[in-house]
Amino acid sequence: MTVTNRQIHLVRRPQGAPTEDCFALVEEALGDPGPGCVLVKNLFLSLDPYMRGRMDDAKSYAVPQALNQTMQGATAGEVLASNHPGFAKGDKVAAKFGLGWQTHAIVEGEKVLKVDASKVPLSYYVGLLGMPGATAWYGTRRILDPQPGQTLAVTAATGAVGGVVAQLARLAGARVVGFAGGAAKCDYAVKELGMDACIDYKASDWKEAFKAATPGGVDRVFENVGGAIFDAILGRMNAFGRVAVCGLISSYNGEPTPIANVRSILVNKLMIQGFIISDHLELWPQAHRELGELVVAGKLKYRETVARGLENAPRAFLGMLKGENFGKQVVAL
Ligand SMILES: NC(=O)c1ccc[n+]([C@@H]2O[C@H](COP(=O)([O-])OP(=O)(O)OC[C@H]3O[C@@H](n4cnc5c(N)ncnc54)[C@H](OP(=O)(O)O)[C@@H]3O)[C@@H](O)[C@H]2O)c1
Structure with a gap:
C-alpha cells in the first residue's frame, strides 16, 4: 500500500x-x-x-x-x-x-x-483525555487543592485547560471566578460551566468587575495568561493563597509582562508554583480515568x-x- x-x-x-x-x-x-x-x-x-x-x-x-x-x-x-x-x-x-x-x-x-x-x-x-486534561487536573488537584468556601480565579477560563479547572474547582466546593475574552464566552462560563462569575477582560471596566466579584478576596489562582490580569489577581490575594502558574499566553509573542503587585507575594505569604505537565507523566492515567468518569457521568462539560x-x-x-x-x-x- x-x-x-x-x-x-x-x-x-x-x-x-x-x-x-x-x-x-x-x-x-x-x-x-x-x-x-x-x-x-x-x-x-x-x-x-x-x-x-x-x-x-x-x-x-x-x-x-x-x-x-x-x-x-x-x-x-x-x-x-x-x-x-x-x-x-x-x-x-x-x-x-x-x-x-x-x-x-x-x-x-x-x-x-x-x-x-x-x-x-x-x-x-x-484534549480532555490528553495533555490539556492532565494539566487541568494536576494543577487543580495537586497544586491548588481548592476547599469549600475558598475563591479560585482561573484565566483563559473557557479554554481547553481553564474550562476543566473551573469545573473541578466547583466540584470541590470552591467559588470560581473566571476570566475570558468577550460576553459570549463569559455567558457560557457562568451558565454552562457553572462559574460563579466571569470577567470579560476586554470590557473597559474589567478591574472593577473583578473587585465586585471577589468581595472576600482570592485564595487560589490557576494562571494561564499573565500580564495585567495576573497582576490584578495578585492584588486581590488572601493570606496563604496559592498560585499555580500554568501558562502566560499574553506574552508568548514577546510582549512585556510587568507585575506591580509583587509585594502581595510577601505580605500574603503566597505559594507560587510553576509547572510543566510533561514532568508528571506518571499521573496522567489517574487524571484521565477521573476526567473520563466525570464526562461520561455528565458531571463535566467539554x-x-x-x-x-x-x-x-x-x-x-x-x-x-x-x-x-x-x-x-x-x-x-
Ligand atoms: N504548564 C503546562 O504544562 C501547560 C500545559 C497545557 C497548557 N498550558 C498553558 O495553559 C494555557 C491555556 O492553554 P489551553 O490549551 O487551554 O488553550 P486555550 O485556553 O484553549 O486557548 C488559548 C486561550 O488563551 C486566551 N488568550 C490568548 N491571548 C490572550 C491574552 N492576551 N489575554 C488573555 N487571554 C488570552 C484566549 O481565550 P480568551 O478568548 O478567553 O481570551 C484563547 O482562547 C496556555 O497558557 C498554555 O500555554 C500549560
Missing part, C-alpha cells in the same frame, strides 16, 4: 506574532509499515499554545521545533496497516507524544496507545472548536493564540 502523507512544516521562525508564511504544506509517499510498526491515519490534531514557544529558537523546558520538519503535536487516529502483533487495521490509537501536523505516519507500535472511542469521541484523546483539513491548521493555530477558539482547538484531518 502507498499513501500520500501531507505534512505542515515550520519553515520560518516568527518575529513577534506568527503568520501563515511560517508554515508550508509538504507531501511525501509512505509505503507499508516495517516490522514492529503501524501505519496510522491521523484523524484529529491538537493545536496548543505551547507550540508557539517551540517556534522560537530559545532556551526553554523543551527543545525548539526544528525548521523544515513536521510541526510536533498530539494526534489521534486509526491504524490503516499493521506489522505489529498488538495492532490490527481499524484500531483507534492516540500517540503518546503525538505524530505531529500530518495526515499519516509510520511509527513503532510502542509509540501509540489503543484507545476506546465508544464512550467518548476520539478527539477527546488529544467543548471543542473543530477546524477541518490539515491545510487549515496554521490559520486555526494563529486564531487559537488570539482567542478565536471556544473550548479545545482541534483539527479534523
Whole structure:
C-alpha cells in the first residue's frame, strides 16, 4: 500500500506574532509499515499554545521545533496497516507524544496507545483525555487543592485547560471566578460551566468587575495568561493563597509582562508554583480515568472548536493564540 502523507512544516521562525508564511504544506509517499510498526491515519490534531514557544529558537523546558520538519503535536487516529502483533487495521490509537501536523505516519507500535472511542469521541484523546486534561487536573488537584468556601480565579477560563479547572474547582466546593475574552464566552462560563462569575477582560471596566466579584478576596489562582490580569489577581490575594502558574499566553509573542503587585507575594505569604505537565507523566492515567468518569457521568462539560483539513491548521493555530477558539482547538484531518 502507498499513501500520500501531507505534512505542515515550520519553515520560518516568527518575529513577534506568527503568520501563515511560517508554515508550508509538504507531501511525501509512505509505503507499508516495517516490522514492529503501524501505519496510522491521523484523524484529529491538537493545536496548543505551547507550540508557539517551540517556534522560537530559545532556551526553554523543551527543545525548539526544528525548521523544515513536521510541526510536533498530539494526534489521534486509526491504524490503516499493521506489522505489529498488538495492532490490527481499524484500531483507534492516540500517540503518546503525538505524530505531529500530518495526515499519516509510520511509527513503532510502542509509540501509540489503543484507545476506546465508544464512550467518548476520539478527539477527546488529544484534549480532555490528553495533555490539556492532565494539566487541568494536576494543577487543580495537586497544586491548588481548592476547599469549600475558598475563591479560585482561573484565566483563559473557557479554554481547553481553564474550562476543566473551573469545573473541578466547583466540584470541590470552591467559588470560581473566571476570566475570558468577550460576553459570549463569559455567558457560557457562568451558565454552562457553572462559574460563579466571569470577567470579560476586554470590557473597559474589567478591574472593577473583578473587585465586585471577589468581595472576600482570592485564595487560589490557576494562571494561564499573565500580564495585567495576573497582576490584578495578585492584588486581590488572601493570606496563604496559592498560585499555580500554568501558562502566560499574553506574552508568548514577546510582549512585556510587568507585575506591580509583587509585594502581595510577601505580605500574603503566597505559594507560587510553576509547572510543566510533561514532568508528571506518571499521573496522567489517574487524571484521565477521573476526567473520563466525570464526562461520561455528565458531571463535566467539554467543548471543542473543530477546524477541518490539515491545510487549515496554521490559520486555526494563529486564531487559537488570539482567542478565536471556544473550548479545545482541534483539527479534523
Ligand atoms: N504548564 C503546562 O504544562 C501547560 C500545559 C497545557 C497548557 N498550558 C498553558 O495553559 C494555557 C491555556 O492553554 P489551553 O490549551 O487551554 O488553550 P486555550 O485556553 O484553549 O486557548 C488559548 C486561550 O488563551 C486566551 N488568550 C490568548 N491571548 C490572550 C491574552 N492576551 N489575554 C488573555 N487571554 C488570552 C484566549 O481565550 P480568551 O478568548 O478567553 O481570551 C484563547 O482562547 C496556555 O497558557 C498554555 O500555554 C500549560
